Amino acid sequence: MTDPLRPGAKIGILGGGQLGRMLSVAASRLGFVTHIFEPAANPPAGQVAAQVTTASYDDTDALATFAAAVDVVTYEFENIPTAALDAIEAVRPIRPGRNALAISQDRIAEKDFLNQIGLKTAPYAAVLTLSELEAAIARIGAPAILKTTRLGYDGKGQARIMSPADAPAALAAMQGAPAVLEGFVHFSREVSVIGARGLDGSIACFDPGENVHEGGILRTTTVPARLTAAQRTDAVLIAAKILNALDYVGVMGVELFVTDAGLIVNEIAPRVHNSGHWTQNGCMIDQFEQHIRAIAGWPLGDGSRIADVVMENLIGDDVLRLPEIARTAAAIHLYGKAEAKSGRKMGHVNRIRAGK
C-alpha cells in the first residue's frame, strides 16, 4: 500500500494516552477516522476517537480484528510486545516500521545502531552481573547511570552511580533485568529535534527545542533553543541521518546533549514526543499532524516555526493551578485523565511570543 490514504480512511493507534489522543485529533483534521487499541478502560484518546478496542496486547485475536478494521496502524509508545506487532503486521502495515521499534526498545541496540551510523553517544556498556558493572565503572568512570535496557521511561528503571561503592545498590535496583551503564556526559544543555520522514523519503524537521527536566520528567521545552547556527544545522543533520538509516516513516523525537565536543545523541523515540508539544501553537502543522501525514503517505506539511514558544508540562498537582493559568495568555492542553497522581502528566501549556 503506497497510495496516499484518502479522507475517510481509518487509522489504528496502539495506545490510548495523551499522545494517542492528540494523534487522533490531528488525524480527524485531515478527515481520517481513528480507532484506538488500549488495554485500560476509558483511555484519554477514546474521548476523541471514533472507536476503541479494549483488549490486552496478548490478545492476538483482538489485535488482528483491530488491524483488519483499519487501513494502517501506528502507535504512541515504543514498548509494544513483539508478538503483538507480529499479529498486526500479518494484516496491516505498521508505521513507523519494526526496525525502529526494535532499536528503541533496547538501549544497547539503540546505542550500537547510533554508533554504527557514525553518531556520538555517551560511553556505555552492557551489564548483567556485579563484576561486569564494576568493570564497566572502571572503564567508563563515575558518575554514571545504570539503566534497564528495556521498558524505561520518565526516569523509571534508573540508578545513579556516584562512585564504585554504589555498584551493588544500583544493580539491585535493576531487579535482575539486563542493564546498561551510561557514562556521564558533560553537557551545557539538552535539546531535541522532532524529525519527520514521509513514505516518499522526504524529510522535514521542526526547529530544535531546549529541554529542562525535573526528577527525570520533562518540565519545559523552549524554542528557539540556544544553539549556534552550526549546532542547529548539525542537530537536523543528525535527525535526518537516523531517519534515513531506519528507512523511517513518521515522526521521531531525537534528544541531543550539547557538549564542547559537539552534539551527542541521548536517546531516540520512534513516535511523537513530549518535547514537540510546542509545535501545536508554534507551527501551522504540528508534530501530530506531521506524523499522520507521513504514515498516511501524504506529503509532509509546512512545520515552519511562526512563534517563540515555551511549553510547560502540567504534572500531578500542577493542574490545581488551572484556574490561575486559564486567566493568563496561555494555550492549555489537557489530557482528559480522571486522577492527578504524583508524577502523572495531566496536560501542558504553551506560551507564545509572535514572530520568529
Add this chain to the structure above:
Amino acid sequence: MTDPLRPGAKIGILGGGQLGRMLSVAASRLGFVTHIFEPAANPPAGQVAAQVTTASYDDTDALATFAAAVDVVTYEFENIPTAALDAIEAVRPIRPGRNALAISQDRIAEKDFLNQIGLKTAPYAAVLTLSELEAAIARIGAPAILKTTRLGYDGKGQARIMSPADAPAALAAMQGAPAVLEGFVHFSREVSVIGARGLDGSIACFDPGENVHEGGILRTTTVPARLTAAQRTDAVLIAAKILNALDYVGVMGVELFVTDAGLIVNEIAPRVHNSGHWTQNGCMIDQFEQHIRAIAGWPLGDGSRIADVVMENLIGDDVLRLPEIARTAAAIHLYGKAEAKSGRKMGHVNRIRAGK
C-alpha cells in the same frame, strides 16, 4: 450553576456537523468530555466525541436524557425547535441563551432588535402577500432581496428582486412562508467580527475578517480585513453592544457591510461561524475554544492574532484538489463527511503569513 466547569465535566452539543466537530475538539483540549445530539446517523462530530445520541429534535425524552447526561448544553446551529429547547432547559442550562436564539431564528425580530439598540441595518419590511411585497418594493426600492424570515442559510430561501416585475416570482419562491424584503446595501466589502462574551460579562473579539461569497456561500475570509482604524474599532464596538444587549454567553458571528455611511449589520449568528475558522491557525486560542471557555464559565482566552491568514472553504468537488493542496504550505481542516455533494462544505484551508 455559575462555578466554572472543571476538567472532566461533560458538554452537550446540539448538532453533529463540522461546527460541532470543531467545538468537540476544542472542548477536549480543555479536558472536557463531549456528547453530541444529532438526528442524522454517523455525524462528523461523532468521530471526535465521547458519546453520540442519535434522535430527533421532536423526541423530548431523548433530549431530556441527553441534557441530564451533561453539565451544560450548547449548539452549532440556531434553528433549534422551541419545544426542543424547552425540554433541555428544564434540565440543564443552554448557552448561549434563549433570547439570542429567538432573535436569530427570525430575520425580522433580529433586525428589530438591532435597530432598537441603535445599530444600522438594511431597510426591511415584513411581507406575507403580494400587495405587501409591492408596497415594500415601492418604499425600499429595487434591487432588493426577499428572504424567508426563518430557516434560511447559505443563500437558501432567498430570491433577488431586480425590478417590481420580479415580485410575483419572488413571492412564489417563498412557498408561502413569511418573508422579509431587504433593501440592497451599497457596500464596498463585507467583514465579520467573531465576538465572545464570558459568563462574567467580559468581552473579547477576534480581529475582523473580510469575507468573499460565491453563490451565497462563503468562499474566503482574509485577515486583516481592509478597514480603517476607526472602522476596526467600530466593528468591535458593534459586536460588544450586541453581546451585552443579549446578556450573551459564548461566541457570536456578526456580519457587517462596510458602506460610506458606516458599518451596517448584515446578520448575526449565535454560534461559532465559518468566517472565524481562520482563528484556528491565526491565534493561540481559536473561536471554538473561546466558545467552550465562555459556556464553561472559564475566563476568555487570548485570541490575539499572530499571523495574517486567508481561509478558503472547500465546497463540493473542491476536495478533489486535496492532493495538490496537501503539497502546499496550507493547514487543511476536513470535516469527515462521506459524500462531496455540490454546495456542501467539506472542509477548509488556512494559509498563513507569520507576523502581524
